[in-house]
Amino acid sequence: MMNLHLYMAQRISALVMAPLTLGHIAVMIYAVQGGLSAEEILGRTQGSVFWFLFYGSFVVAVSVHAAIGLRVIVHEHTGLRGAGLAAFTWGTGGLLLLMGARAVHAVTAGGAS
Amino acid sequence: MPEEAEKLEVSVWRGGADGAYETFQVPAYENQTILDVVSWIQQYADPTLTYRFACRVGMCGSCAMMVNGRPRWTCRTHIRTVVQDGAVQVGPLRNLPVIKDLAADMDPFFDKWVAAGGVHSPSATRHDPMEAIDPQETDRAEASAGIECINCSVCYAACDTVAGNPDYLGPAALQRAWTLYNDAKHDDRVNILDAVSGNGGCHNCHSMGSCTVYCPNELDPMSAIAGLKRETTRNFFRKRR
Numbered sequence: 001m002m003n004l005h006l007y008m009a010q011r012i013s014a015l016v017m018a019p020l021t022l023g024h025i026a027v028m029i030y031a032v033q034g035g036l037s038a039e040e041i042l043g044r045t046q047g048s049v050f051w052f053l054f055y056g057s058f059v060v061a062v063s064v065h066a067a068i069g070l071r072v073i074v075h076e077h078t079g080l081r082g083a084g085l086a087a088f089t090w091g092t093g094g095l096l097l098l099m100g101a102r103a104v105h106a107v108t109a110g111g112a113s
Numbered sequence: 114m115p116e117e118a119e120k121l122e123v124s125v126w127r128g129g130a131d132g133a134y135e136t137f138q139v140p141a142y143e144n145q146t147i148l149d150v151v152s153w154i155q156q157y158a159d160p161t162l163t164y165r166f167a168c169r170v171g172m173c174g175s176c177a178m179m180v181n182g183r184p185r186w187t188c189r190t191h192i193r194t195v196v197q198d199g200a201v202q203v204g205p206l207r208n209l210p211v212i213k214d215l216a217a218d219m220d221p222f223f224d225k226w227v228a229a230g231g232v233h234s235p236s237a238t239r240h241d242p243m244e245a246i247d248p249q250e251t252d253r254a255e256a257s258a259g260i261e262c263i264n265c266s267v268c269y270a271a272c273d274t275v276a277g278n279p280d281y282l283g284p285a286a287l288q289r290a291w292t293l294y295n296d297a298k299h300d301d302r303v304n305i306l307d308a309v310s311g312n313g314g315c316h317n318c319h320s321m322g323s324c325t326v327y328c329p330n331e332l333d334p335m336s337a338i339a340g341l342k343r344e345t346t347r348n349f350f351r352k353r354r
Binding site: 002004005006007008011049072075076077 | 278
């Protein structure tokens, strides 16, 4: 149950996620090798517009990408369609967005020294 | 006819969707196709057995069936290549409604062929001069790659995406759409992209490749569908209408 618009949304969100994932892994390696503590990391991310946009756009891309992917799996394996399938897609996307937004908020909001 | 050697144990689907397999003992011969075996049952064991065939030489696409769970053109598949411990199972094509025994209802298959924009719409009338087409040209080569499809529905029966998503147009219909999209003599090329972009369109394909693996004519519907995905994507950015 995939049309051109869902396909484009999933492919474009994948394009967004790919460099952000690589950036995240690079930062993780840097942070671990540099011996940064959680407190020091938070000290750099909290209040940072850059890290808010970095992880914020990642969370949006994940929410779109995963919701569409799970929609296809659920449709093909359970036969769910119509309003039920739309509710599942939006519900999954919304839940992921909410959970991701909480994490982004915790890492980047307030607390800047 | 060569001398009869031994018996084959042939399980054949009987009845409609809620039917069951019935086993027949069929004489095994040195040179024998699956269609020969099915025909023997119908002629010598049970005349009520229903199945479909026409040309017997791999041209018409009528005789496709599931053989040991895999879709095959039965007139061109030698029994020796599929028999396991002297037994073989023959059923109606997967992903299509069963009419009776080995005859599947092909209507959904052909309806999707039309829904994918598969009906040719000429770009010129008989009064216009004939357009010269270079057979080496890229578009023409793409179109030519798919024109040997015999509509046997083997790819459709092999497709797991069709099995999970009955709205999906399927490999044969989409390959036909790709063929016409690349045909300079087709008048309705952009509408093909719209026809294959809906909920059952080419974007549902997971590129598992069963269509290309099982196509008896060794065509490549998976690549044709990839071509449609590529062109619909280009068109998406180009027009944004």
